[in-house]
Structure formats: C-alpha cells, structure tokens
Amino acid sequence: MxxxxxxxxxxxxxxxxxxxxxxxxxxxxxxxxxxxxxxxxxxxxxxxxxxxxxxxxxxxxxxxxxxxxxxxxxxxxxxxxxxxxxxxxxxxxxxxxxxxxxxxxxxxxxxxxxxxxxxxxxxxxxxxxxxxxxxxxxxxxxxxxxxxxxxxxxxxxxxxQDFLTREERQQIRQAALRRGEIPSPGDVRGEEKEGWLTHIGHLLNKPRDAINADDWEQVEGWKVPSLVSVSLDAGLRPDEVRRASTQWVDVQNGVLRIPKEESSKNVGNWTVGLKDETVAYLERWLEERDRYDRYEETDALWLTARGNRYGSNSLRRLLHRLCDEAGIETANRKMSWYTIRHSVGTYMTKERDLAAAKAQLRHKNPKTTMKYDAVPVEDRKDALDRMG
Structure with missing residues (x-):
C-alpha cells in the first residue's frame, strides 16, 4: 500500500x-x-x-x-x-x-x-x-x-561534460608545474624538518648545515604535478583520486595498476599507461611524499594540505585554480575533474580508436565509450579526401 x-x-x-x-x-x-x-x-x-x-x-x-x-x-x-x-x-x-x-x-x-x-x-x-x-x-x-x-x-x-582542448591540456600541465612547491622552513618542525633537510641536501648536493632559506625556495614540490599529470593520462575519476594508493604505481613499467577492489567501477583489474614525464613526476613525488608526517600511517597516494583525501569539490577547486593561472576561461563551462577525463576519452578515440579509449578509461560497457565517437566534420571531410 x-x-x-x-x-x-x-x-x-x-x-x-x-x-x-x-x-x-x-x-x-x-x-x-x-x-x-x-x-x-x-x-x-x-x-x-x-x-x-x-x-x-x-x-x-x-x-x-x-x-x-x-x-x-x-x-x-x-x-x-x-x-x-x-x-x-x-x-x-x-x-x-x-x-x-x-x-x-x-x-x-x-x-x-x-x-x-x-x-x-x-x-x-x-x-x-x-x-x-x-x-x-x-x-x-x-x-x-x-x-x-x-x-x-x-x-x-x-x-x-566540457572537455579540455589539446592546447588547454598542455596549459594545465604547465600550470601544475608552477604550483609545485614544498613547505617553507617555518611550517615544519622536528623529525619532519630533519627529513626535509636531508631531502634538500640530497637534491642540491649540499651539506645539511649549509642549507639556507633560498635553497628551500629552489626545490620544487611534485604532488600537484604528479596528481594532474596522472589524471591527464589516465582520466582518473574523482573517486579514483581519492582511493589512489602508492601500491598502484609501477614506475619500472610506467603504468598504474588499479586492483579490482579499488576501482570505482569494481569490474576488474586495470593496467593504465602513463607518459614518461608523468612517471618521472611520480618518482619524484614518491620520494618527496616520505617527508610529510601526514603520510606516515596511510598508503594514500595524494592527500590535501590538511591531510584529507581528495574529493570532487577539492579537485574542482584545484582545476579552477589551474585554469585561472593558465588563463583558461571557465565561465559558461561545466568544469569539474571529469573535464580532464573527457579530454582523455575524446583524444584517445581520435588518435587511436574506441577500444583504446575504453581500456584507458576503464569502461565496463562499450556503450559508455561510444559518446567519444564524435569525429568533427572537418576530420570526416579529410577522411573522405584521403579515401578518394
């Protein structure tokens, strides 16, 4: 009733x-x-x-x-x-x-x-x-x-939803590199500061007692560049960013290995290819990550400055900050972390095929990938010309 x-x-x-x-x-x-x-x-x-x-x-x-x-x-x-x-x-x-x-x-x-x-x-x-x-x-x-x-x-x-153009993808990568920074010496104390001194000394090939404030400013941070670059390659969903673990990273083979139980779709293990520069960013980030106290008791690959896992809102704010820095207009566009994902599907389909996009984006249903099969009219005209 x-x-x-x-x-x-x-x-x-x-x-x-x-x-x-x-x-x-x-x-x-x-x-x-x-x-x-x-x-x-x-x-x-x-x-x-x-x-x-x-x-x-x-x-x-x-x-x-x-x-x-x-x-x-x-x-x-x-x-x-x-x-x-x-x-x-x-x-x-x-x-x-x-x-x-x-x-x-x-x-x-x-x-x-x-x-x-x-x-x-x-x-x-x-x-x-x-x-x-x-x-x-x-x-x-x-x-x-x-x-x-x-x-x-x-x-x-x-x-x-909206997707980033090729040019915008490059602009976002560059903006992420500019946001890479490590804590200032006044923001860390005790063992964490000692760890940073060791890290900076290793990077700059300087004795610990010779490191000064200028040296701290010279060293780049790799959390944001690695997070953004991996997402631009793998089209990570917000939920996958939140669940991402250090165990997913296979630097030697240049891939992410997402276990079935950790996949947001929970449909099977996925191996996702990464660009060489992305792998280099991850290598540097994993070394840097060990210097932060907030990562001591977690295998989370990325945490916010407050020690929380990323969510849709925090990722959207990050993307908008990157767009502002890159000069990318966001008015009248639905810009979320999925904007990055949709750009991966769009261009992977164009450069390879739907099968490649399906594998890279970890789609269970091929119909989901079909939405990226929207070849521009100009490209179709070029294809006709090549066909004779």
Whole structure:
C-alpha cells in the first residue's frame, strides 16, 4: 500500500517547534514497490524516505538559507527517486538504503543508452537522483555525485561534460608545474624538518648545515604535478583520486595498476599507461611524499594540505585554480575533474580508436565509450579526401 507524508510535518532544521502544513499527496512508498519490499524493508525504506522528503520540503533547495522546494516539486521528486530506488534494487544487487554514487552513475548510464523516453523525462529523473545526492552530501557528509551525462529536463540532448582542448591540456600541465612547491622552513618542525633537510641536501648536493632559506625556495614540490599529470593520462575519476594508493604505481613499467577492489567501477583489474614525464613526476613525488608526517600511517597516494583525501569539490577547486593561472576561461563551462577525463576519452578515440579509449578509461560497457565517437566534420571531410 502507498504511504504518504502526514498533513503536518515537523521541519528538518535546528529550530524547535516549527511546522509546515502540506496538502496530502506526497507519496513516500508507491504501490509499485509492494512486490519488491519485505515488511522489514518497507519499514526501513519509509524511515529513510520520510527524512529525505522532509529535508527537501524544508531546506533542500538552499540549505544555507533553510529554503525548501515546493510541495509540487517534492511530489514529482518522490515518484522519480522511488523509480530510481526500484531500478537499483533490481539491477544492483537487491535492497539497500541509502543509494550510493556508483548506483546513481549506473542509473544515469542506463538512462543514456537504454531508457526509451524523451530527453525531458530523462532530465527529470536525473534531477531527482541529484537531489538524493544533495541530501546525502548535506545530511550524511557524503561526497558530491558527478555524472558522465547531463540531460536537459526542458528537452535538450545528453552530452558529455566540457572537455579540455589539446592546447588547454598542455596549459594545465604547465600550470601544475608552477604550483609545485614544498613547505617553507617555518611550517615544519622536528623529525619532519630533519627529513626535509636531508631531502634538500640530497637534491642540491649540499651539506645539511649549509642549507639556507633560498635553497628551500629552489626545490620544487611534485604532488600537484604528479596528481594532474596522472589524471591527464589516465582520466582518473574523482573517486579514483581519492582511493589512489602508492601500491598502484609501477614506475619500472610506467603504468598504474588499479586492483579490482579499488576501482570505482569494481569490474576488474586495470593496467593504465602513463607518459614518461608523468612517471618521472611520480618518482619524484614518491620520494618527496616520505617527508610529510601526514603520510606516515596511510598508503594514500595524494592527500590535501590538511591531510584529507581528495574529493570532487577539492579537485574542482584545484582545476579552477589551474585554469585561472593558465588563463583558461571557465565561465559558461561545466568544469569539474571529469573535464580532464573527457579530454582523455575524446583524444584517445581520435588518435587511436574506441577500444583504446575504453581500456584507458576503464569502461565496463562499450556503450559508455561510444559518446567519444564524435569525429568533427572537418576530420570526416579529410577522411573522405584521403579515401578518394
């Protein structure tokens, strides 16, 4: 049976006693779910859904201002997110709550290739999924969800997000090199400072007691250059940057080896080729990495200055800083870490083929790679000329 939100609903804010009156009709559990949920699962699902839909009504539109969506909007979102829930239970291993980013990405991919409805319908479903992700981000401190496809709910076409041009890729590499720096001598103490003195002395071939402030400024840091260069080669997803381990790096063979259990898609072990300069950056970074106290008890390949693993937001901020430094315009462009990934798919397809792009980007479904098979008209004309 369907379960609806009550007529009077307590607000999901820090205020006490505030309430909002609603017209009945916002369905928490639709009848279509009767055949897929046990009694226990229904109780658990109802608990999560009431919290989620209440959050949308009260603060979901703008959590910083405690501004919620209209009951009409939440009514539609309730049905669309319930559809998403049923799909993932049937396609991703059975009942679970709350949804995960991987399940959301799989659903969006299904919309792109297998859902035979209008672009508007796809866009509305994606809006609902994005609101689920927004709730989890704000209420449960989850990472922001990002997708390879974005549908226009007003009827536009689904397209990959913006990608970097060849020139922009080179500009980003150069900007990353300029951001490579090590801590100043006043920022480190004790054993960490002793380690840096040894490191600088080794690099500059100077005795430890002869190292001065100018020497500290001469030594370059390799965290940002290695992170950016690996991502430009491997098209790392934000989740893969977060999970990246020193054990992935095979300097001798110039590759990343991503184990199945660590892959964000979790579909198999992947061996990803790297440019020689990227391997050189990684070698230098791994040596430098040992000088930071924050890496003592972790095998994380990269951490932020605060010792946290990178996430979508921190990577987006880094990319925007690099774009600013490189003079790359970001206005009216959807620039996230996926922008780097899409450039890898675009140019790997153009330079080699879809099979190479599929392997480099670690796609399970060949259909996912097909979006990069968009050869410009000029290139197709050139091909016709060569064909005679």
């Amino acid at each position: 369907e379960y609806e939100l009550p007529l009077t609903l307590s607000r999901c804010t820090e205020s006490v006693g505030e309430e909002i009156d609603l017209n009945r009709g916002i369905v928490v559990i639709p009848k279509t779910h009767d055949d897929v949920l046990t009694d226990k699962q229904s109780i658990n699902y109802k608990e999560h859904r009431v919290k989620f839909l209440s959050w949308l009504l009260n603060v979901g539109k703008d959590p910083t201002k405690a501004k919620g969506y209209s009951p009409h909007t939440v009514y539609g979102t309730a049905y669309r997110t319930a559809k998403f829930d049923k799909w993932r239970w049937e396609n991703c291993g059975g009942y679970s709550m709350p949804p995960t980013e991987d399940e959301a990405k799989a659903f969006i991919e299904w919309l792109a290739f297998d859902y035979e409805e209008s672009e508007t319908a796809k866009g509305k479903l994606q809006e609902g999924v994005q609101r689920y992700g927004k709730w989890l981000q704000h209420r449960k401190n989850r990472d922001e969800w990002e997708f390879d496809y974005n549908f226009d709910s007003s009827g536009g076409n689904h397209q990959p």
